[in-house]
């Protein structure tokens with residue numbers, strides 16, 4: 565069994581977690597998806613852990629930070645990976661891309677966790693899942709930056725080739741280390 569944990573506010577990271585679970589299933593693992601904003605799983609029976617977490621106001625979710633701190637020793641002993649999801653990653657603007665790297669680095673420094681694999685990936689905008697103030701803010705930001713959403717107010721900026729390559733590397737590592 566591999567554990568795929570996520571923290572997602574508007575649903576994009578949850579969607580990436582589902583994609584990771586499908587990739588794991590396709591190569592014979594039994595992935596279990598856990599929403600860390602609702603549950604704090606133990607790591608007793610897992611062969612590997614993938615954590616996917618979105619950035620809001622410059623930070624990962626506090627629930628994720630606490631869970632990683634509480635489970636650090638076990639996490640460190642397993643094949644593990646972290647995917648940090650933000651709009652700054654892969655944005656094509658060096659200053660913002662550096663911010664995305666800093667979100668990830670600061671989180672690892674704060675928790676002391678050293679995952680075997682880590683990636684900053686660009687997420688998406690899902691206007692209908694936002695509260696009113698962020699929705700108005702992001703509507704305006706999209707208009708100002710010339711970003712397009714579909715009729716449902718969704719825009720997906722993730723580079724899926726890069727994300728899938730990352731998943732393959734992590735899953736191969738889990739396979740190798742579990743014989």
Ligand SMILES: Cc1cc2nc3c(=O)[nH]c(=O)nc-3n(C[C@H](O)[C@H](O)[C@H](O)COP(=O)(O)O)c2cc1C
Nearest residue numbers: 572573574575576577618621622650651652687688
């Ligand atoms: C209220 C709010 C604050 C955000 N703050 C940041 C931020 O500080 N830096 C950033 O790069 N992206 C930021 N984002 C963009 C999210 O990281 C991005 O939309 C991500 O895909 C959200 O994933 P989720 O839907 O799984 O929560 C913010 C989004 C919202 C709605």
